[in-house]
Amino acid sequence: MSKNIDLTQEGIQVKRSCCFFCHQNCGVLAYVKDGRILEIEGDPNNPTNQGALCCRGNIALKHLDHPARVNYPLKRKGKRGSGEWERISWDQALDEIAAKLDQIRNEFGAEAVTTAGGTQRTDDWARRRFMNLYGSPNGFHNAHLCWIPTFMVETAIYGWCPFETDLTSSRCLVQWGHNPGASGMPEMRGINDLKQKGLKVIVIDPKFTETASKADLWLPLRPGSDLALALAWLNVIIWEGLYDAAFIENCCVGFNELAQHVKDYTPEWAAPLTWLDPELIREGARMYATNKPGNIQWGVAIDQSGTPAGAAMHARALLRAVTGNLDAPGSDLLTGPSKEFITDEEMEANEWLPEEQKAKQIGSDRYKITSWPGYGKIAQLCKDVWGKAPTAEWMCEAHPPSVYRAILTGEPYPVKALLVSATNPVNSYGESLQVLEALRKVDFLVTCEYWMTPSSMLSDYVLPIAGALERPTFHSVYGCSDFVIATQRAIQPMYERRTDFDFWRDLGIRLGQAEMWPWETLEEANYYRIYPLGYGVSSYDEFVEKVFYHFPEREYYKYGRIGFATPSRRVELVSSTLAELGYPSMPTYIGPAENENDDPDLAEKFPLVLTTGGGFMPFHHSEHFQIEELRFLRYEPYMDINPTTADKLGIKDGDWVWIETERGRIKQKANLTQGIHPRVIVTQRGWWYPEREACEPELGGCLESNTNVLTSVADKDCDPIGGSWANRGLLCRVYKVESSTITSGSNGKDGK
Numbered sequence: 001m002s003k004n005i006d007l008t009q010e011g012i013q014v015k016r017s018c019c020f021f022c023h024q025n026c027g028v029l030a031y032v033k034d035g036r037i038l039e040i041e042g043d044p045n046n047p048t049n050q051g052a053l054c055c056r057g058n059i060a061l062k063h064l065d066h067p068a069r070v071n072y073p074l075k076r077k078g079k080r081g082s083g084e085w086e087r088i089s090w091d092q093a094l095d096e097i098a099a100k101l102d103q104i105r106n107e108f109g110a111e112a113v114t115t116a117g118g119t120q121r122t123d124d125w126a127r128r129r130f131m132n133l134y135g136s137p138n139g140f141h142n143a144h145l146c147w148i149p150t151f152m153v154e155t156a157i158y159g160w161c162p163f164e165t166d167l168t169s170s171r172c173l174v175q176w177g178h179n180p181g182a183s184g185m186p187e188m189r190g191i192n193d194l195k196q197k198g199l200k201v202i203v204i205d206p207k208f209t210e211t212a213s214k215a216d217l218w219l220p221l222r223p224g225s226d227l228a229l230a231l232a233w234l235n236v237i238i239w240e241g242l243y244d245a246a247f248i249e250n251c252c253v254g255f256n257e258l259a260q261h262v263k264d265y266t267p268e269w270a271a272p273l274t275w276l277d278p279e280l281i282r283e284g285a286r287m288y289a290t291n292k293p294g295n296i297q298w299g300v301a302i303d304q305s306g307t308p309a310g311a312a313m314h315a316r317a318l319l320r321a322v323t324g325n326l327d328a329p330g331s332d333l334l335t336g337p338s339k340e341f342i343t344d345e346e347m348e349a350n351e352w353l354p355e356e357q358k359a360k361q362i363g364s365d366r367y368k369i370t371s372w373p374g375y376g377k378i379a380q381l382c383k384d385v386w387g388k389a390p391t392a393e394w395m396c397e398a399h400p401p402s403v404y405r406a407i408l409t410g411e412p413y414p415v416k417a418l419l420v421s422a423t424n425p426v427n428s429y430g431e432s433l434q435v436l437e438a439l440r441k442v443d444f445l446v447t448c449e450y451w452m453t454p455s456s457m458l459s460d461y462v463l464p465i466a467g468a469l470e471r472p473t474f475h476s477v478y479g480c481s482d483f484v485i486a487t488q489r490a491i492q493p494m495y496e497r498r499t500d501f502d503f504w505r506d507l508g509i510r511l512g513q514a515e516m517w518p519w520e521t522l523e524e525a526n527y528y529r530i531y532p533l534g535y536g537v538s539s540y541d542e543f544v545e546k547v548f549y550h551f552p553e554r555e556y557y558k559y560g561r562i563g564f565a566t567p568s569r570r571v572e573l574v575s576s577t578l579a580e581l582g583y584p585s586m587p588t589y590i591g592p593a594e595n596e597n598d599d600p601d602l603a604e605k606f607p608l609v610l611t612t613g614g615g616f617m618p619f620h621h622s623e624h625f626q627i628e629e630l631r632f633l634r635y636e637p638y639m640d641i642n643p644t645t646a647d648k649l650g651i652k653d654g655d656w657v658w659i660e661t662e663r664g665r666i667k668q669k670a671n672l673t674q675g676i677h678p679r680v681i682v683t684q685r686g687w688w689y690p691e692r693e694a695c696e697p698e699l700g701g702c703l704e705s706n707t708n709v710l711t712s713v714a715d716k717d718c719d720p721i722g723g724s725w726a727n728r729g730l731l732c733r734v735y736k737v738e739s740s741t742i743t744s745g746s747n748g749k750d751g752k
């Protein structure tokens with residue numbers, strides 16, 4: 001209950017809203033009077049946060065009405081990027097955008113229109129629906145970096161992605177490239193509680209993180225070498241006889257082949273590749289295999305390792321299978337998509353996209369598991385067994401670096417328009433110099449945003465978007481988990497903001513899709529989605545107020561009843577789906593995207609190993625840098641370097657340093673820490689300087705400290721299976737910035 005608000009005041013309503021500043025989607029109670037929010041606090045009844053809010057959640061009211069917010073539709077007046085804007089009406093903006101999209105479709109085909117998204121922040125089924133009905137297969141997110149390839153590889157081999165970890169009776173939790181201590185606070189709180197009850201925690205992370213500090217075992221591997229470690233764990237578990245013989249006998253195919261395949265991947269083989277002691281590798285494998293039930297929780301690190309990513313997620317996934325840690329109490333659960341409410345996939349209208357348009361999806365000839373060729377196969381298997389398919393928005397997309405390249409080169413065909421919604425492409429996608437050039441070059445650019453981001457700055461139109469307190473949220477994991485938590489808007493959107501749903505719907509209606517958008521508001525759409533749950537409510541808001549969330553009774557060992565959603569209906573230790581798509585049916589060793597063994601010449605020039613990212617508080621990717629209360633906590637960017645290495649390079653704690661790869665260089669300040677190996681460098685992600693000028697050439701200082709200038713999207717560095725590009729496990733060098741002044745635009749290959 002709020003301490004600062006007198007609830008006896010007349011006319012105060014308490015709205016059950018949420019914080020959408022990260023994927024935890026914590027519950028928020030908003031105290032509203034006369035259409036204004038007086039105060040917010042954590043919702044004690046929300047199962048995720050149980051009343052707590054982190055520092056980001058706590059500043060939601062500053063975010064809601066910050067002076068730098070975009071509040072009205074804007075149309076560019078001067079040249080692209082000149083910073084001159086005209087305020088126009090929504091009708092004018094939508095009419096003009098629709099006319100332009102119609103013209104592009106007539107001249108170049110619907111596939112010439114693309115849309116970019118970021119991490120899940122909004123009702124993306126609406127975007128997908130719009131694109132399917134418009135006829136373009138070229139929507140994308142940075143999904144290829146964030147869980148989606150893992151989801152698809154795991155679904156290929158055991159019919160669903162076990163993202164639900166049943167921790168209450170677990171005895172061992174592996175945090176593999178996952179640091180909830182900084183990236184998922186509510187989750188971390190739960191883990192700390194379980195540790196008190198004896199849960200063993202293994203952390204696999206090159207950095208001594210918040211989570212590593214609570215671990216029973218920390219494996220500080222060379223960035224990008226996860227595949228070698230996972231193969232060695234398979235070797236130990238299989239050849240020391242620690243596997244689950246009954247599960248393998250009854251539920252799996254291909255065990256003998258897998259055993260032979262991993263025979264030579266011994267800890268001694270993996271040691272020089274991972275920089276880990278072979279005994280430490282054995283200890284980890286034994287701890288996971290013998291403390292059952294156990295869990296391997298998804299972490300984003302492997303998804304971002306480029307070339308070896310697909311094989312590494314495949315090997316990690318097999319560890320669950322050989323130990324029988326699948327769908328058993330306390331293990332990783334195969335929940336399948338909800339059969340009770342309408343999932344995102346059922347809202348997407350995928351069946352309306354013609355086959356010949358699906359075939360034009362950019363990158364789908366190479367990165368098949370995350371695009372129509374692989375998704376189509378896997379979705380059908382899921383439909384056969386579960387009755388429903390995973391969400392296509394996310395799991396089945398154009399390959400982002402290939403789209404940016406298509407804008408620049410016209411290959412495989414011209415791309416003329418990019419609609420950006422809920423992403424800051426220059427700061428979050430790989431090889432920022434290339435992304436920036438693509439944004440500058442594309443004929444038509446529209447951005448739906450809260451802020452003037454670099455992509456807003458370069459746009460033809462910027463549309464003001466309503467945030468989490470101004471819209472209802474239907475929270476189910478990427479639209480395909482078995483549960484839903486429903487929250488409501490605290491207030492109607494302020495100024496002239498609208499929801500992303502409104503944008504796609506209103507644009508669709510102007511392009512002949514009116515019949516396909518029967519829901520006038522998100523509440524109506526959400527009501528349609530929860531209606532089959534059968535709670536007998538007459539509106540979505542009533543559902544939020546009376547029901548709030550729906551968690552079905554969980555059934556363990558479902559495979560006994562329905563089998564696994566694979567061609568053989570078993571866990572495929574030798575994957576027929578991957579083989580049919582032209583990939584290895586078992587994970588085979590590939591070195592990190594850039595590494596000292598395969599490319600000693602490069603390693604001579606760039607002797608240190610770089611990993612980029614790792615969520616850190618108080619920021620969420622490139623967001624919230626405008627908000628003084630948060631920026632005050634961390635004003636400047638920091639990279640981690642071991643003191644021994646810093647000393648050799650003449651770098652002191654707090655010095656500005658250049659970090660350079662083959663793609664370019666950026667500046668961050670040195671944080672000297674014993675928590676990483678002397679050959680490893682960790683840079684922070686997301687950084688830009690919204691306080692700088694919001695026009696060319698400054699563009700909010702979006703390149704200066706932006707770690708994605710360093711990453712690689714070259715085809716050779718991308719995972720051939722899922723299309724992940726290389727953010728982690730690259731080669732770099734570091735040297736001191738002679739003058740400590742920050743001058744914007746001073747990076748890139750020109751060496752200025």
Ligand SMILES: Nc1nc2c(c(=O)[nH]1)N[C@H]1C(S)=C(S)[C@@H](COP(=O)(O)OP(=O)(O)OC[C@H]3O[C@@H](n4cnc5c(=O)[nH]c(N)nc54)[C@H](O)[C@@H]3O)O[C@H]1N2
Binds near residue numbers: 142304465621727
């Ligand atoms: N080098 C490197 N790169 C990385 C990572 C890394 O570790 N290292 N991490 C990767 C990962 S895991 C991810 S998920 C991506 C994240 O990439 P992005 O999602 O692009 O990152 P954000 O900075 O969160 O950008 C989101 C933008 O959307 C706006 N926004 C927020 N909510 C809404 C909304 O509801 N509607 C609209 N229209 N706009 C909204 C915000 O103001 C912000 O500008 O970055 C990836 N990039």
Ligand SMILES: Nc1nc2c(c(=O)[nH]1)N[C@H]1C(S)=C(S)[C@@H](COP(=O)(O)OP(=O)(O)OC[C@H]3O[C@@H](n4cnc5c(=O)[nH]c(N)nc54)[C@H](O)[C@@H]3O)O[C@H]1N2
Binds near residue numbers: 301305619621682
């Ligand atoms: N504060 C904050 N929280 C966030 C976000 C944020 O931007 N800020 N982003 C949200 C999003 S979209 C996501 S996807 C999640 C991601 O959350 P997590 O899954 O926790 O991923 P990260 O924090 O990006 O990275 C996890 C760890 O991977 C380690 N790592 C780096 N390279 C490697 C490697 O090669 N191998 C291994 N094994 N580990 C490596 C890093 O040191 C880091 O500690 O966080 C969410 N929460």
Ligand code: SF4
Binds near residue numbers: 055185186
């Ligand atoms: S930003 Fe903080 S309060 Fe908001 S959802 Fe994430 S963890 Fe919860």
Ligand SMILES: [Mo]
Binds near residue numbers: 119145146300
């Ligand atoms: Mo992410």
